[in-house]
Every structure is written in C-alpha cells, then in structure tokens.
Amino acid sequence: MAKDMTLYWGAGSPPCWRVMIALEEKDLRGYNSHQLSFEKMEHKSKRVLDINPRGQLPTFHDGQLVINESCAVCIYLESNFKKQGNELIPTCPNEQALMYQRVFEAVPLGQKLGDVIYYEWKFPEGERHESAKERNKNAVALELSLWERYLKQTGPFLAGKTFSLADVVVFPNIAYAFYYGLCPERFPKLAQYYNLLKERPSIKKTWPPNWEERPSIKKTWPSNWDVKKDLLKELQNTS
Structure with a gap:
C-alpha cells in the first residue's frame, strides 16, 4: 500500500503538511517521501511538472493515480483506507x-x-x-x-x-x-x-x-x- 505512494512536499507548506498528517493518521508509513526546496524552485522541476503541470506542492501519486490537490489527497486516503488507522470522517x-x-x-x-x-x-x-x-x-x-x-x-x-x-x-x-x-x-x-x-x-x-x-x-x-x-x-x- 504505502510503498506504492509517492509524495513530493516542501517544508512549512500547510497544504503539504496536511497530507503528511493524513498519511500518519491512516498508518500509511513507508511511502516514498521527497522533500523539495521552494527556494531552489525544485517544485518547478521536470519531475514535478511531468505529473503536476501547475508546478505546485504537494504532488502525490498512488501507483498510477495522481492527485495534486491537498484536500483531495486527504479525502482519498480516508475514503480508501477507512478501516486503517484513525477514522477521520464522522458517521453522524x-x-x-x-x-x-x-x-x-x-x-x-x-x-x-x-x-x-x-x-x-x-x-x-x-x-x-x-x-x-x-x-x-x-x-x-x-x-x-x-x-x-x-x-x-x-x-x-x-x-x-x-x-x-x-x-x-x-x-x-x-x-x-x-x-x-x-x-x-x-x-x-x-x-x-x-x-x-x-x-x-x-x-x-x-x-x-x-x-x-x-x-x-x-x-x-x-x-x-x-x-x-x-x-x-x-x-x-x-x-
């Protein structure tokens, strides 16, 4: 599961941080983590632009599935791993x-x-x-x-x-x-x-x-x- 996931992120970015929190809450550890530098403009590098044409972080993919909006990533993780880790969507x-x-x-x-x-x-x-x-x-x-x-x-x-x-x-x-x-x-x-x-x-x-x-x-x-x-x-x- 987590070994098929890759996250490109930048330190101090709230959108990146929320995805990392969600991964921890769902016990999805061991994913491929790539910290990039905003100051060095690494979020505009070819490896990011190839999967996220906006050149923004976070950039996330699970196997061949690419999701580049942080809230969408969080919802995806909870929806697909609902019974793993902590449940984050109330039943009420x-x-x-x-x-x-x-x-x-x-x-x-x-x-x-x-x-x-x-x-x-x-x-x-x-x-x-x-x-x-x-x-x-x-x-x-x-x-x-x-x-x-x-x-x-x-x-x-x-x-x-x-x-x-x-x-x-x-x-x-x-x-x-x-x-x-x-x-x-x-x-x-x-x-x-x-x-x-x-x-x-x-x-x-x-x-x-x-x-x-x-x-x-x-x-x-x-x-x-x-x-x-x-x-x-x-x-x-x-x-």
Whole structure:
C-alpha cells in the first residue's frame, strides 16, 4: 500500500503538511517521501511538472493515480483506507456535514493568511500600498474571528468532540498563523486549539523541519490587531 505512494512536499507548506498528517493518521508509513526546496524552485522541476503541470506542492501519486490537490489527497486516503488507522470522517450525518464544510472553508483561510504573510514578497516596493495591506489585515482578522467562534461552538475540535479530517486540513493553517506571530491573547480559542493539537503524535511527527531550525521569526502582524467595528458587525450577522 504505502510503498506504492509517492509524495513530493516542501517544508512549512500547510497544504503539504496536511497530507503528511493524513498519511500518519491512516498508518500509511513507508511511502516514498521527497522533500523539495521552494527556494531552489525544485517544485518547478521536470519531475514535478511531468505529473503536476501547475508546478505546485504537494504532488502525490498512488501507483498510477495522481492527485495534486491537498484536500483531495486527504479525502482519498480516508475514503480508501477507512478501516486503517484513525477514522477521520464522522458517521453522524450532522457532524459529517460540518466536517466537510470546515474542510472547504480552509481554502479562504489559507488564501487570506497568505495575502498578509507574503504581501511584501509578492509585490515590489513600488507596488505596495498601505490601503491594500490594511484590507488584507482586516480580511484575515475577520477570517480568524470566524474560526475563533467556530471553536467556541464546537470545541475542542472543529467538527465536534473528536479529531476529524477538518482538523487534519485546517490545523496547519492555524499553526502557520501562530508561527508568524499571531497573538494568542487575541484569539484564545485558536491558541487553545493549537496547543492541544500540536501534541498529537501525527502532528508532532510531521512538524515542519524548518520550523525546528528557525524557532523564532519576525512577527508578521502586531499584537493589537482587531476587527474594525463595521467588520465586527458583519461577523455577527454571519452564520
């Protein structure tokens, strides 16, 4: 089984990390693991482009079957190895529906975090605007406030009382935010969630190696970030 699987991944990438967590949760160890360097542009190499024309990581294949979207890989692993390792999709229809919703909500969470964390990297100095940075900041503050509220409603996990595929998919993004200096006092439920899950064996085993090498990093956002009043009103009107 696992010996027929190959994963190309990059350290510190939340999409790559979620696939590695899923493989651990399903006891699929011994797969062919290839760590590539984003800095050296190895994700644009021929061996990756031959199976993933987008040149993105993770790139995964199980035998001849190629799957290149991280959430799709996680769903595939759980669906095809349901009775192996830990079951990650709840049997309760309501919890299952909530789990899938949270899985797909991870996409805007990741995008908004990236808009803030990588803004100065993406745009040359002459193309940066304080108004854009402010919009990105407010958008991610609102997004994180949503997840803070989700955990208040369901805690300690994202889809109920047990660890599920929602946590596999979303936790790397939450960890990413704290790695880049998110203030735990501003988001206490997210901080509690982060501290709980970072001790889980599958997460500890797959912890990004470059994070161990660089435990301290310049904060991306100030500790006094907050949601503006108009955004808070919008948040209160969302379901």
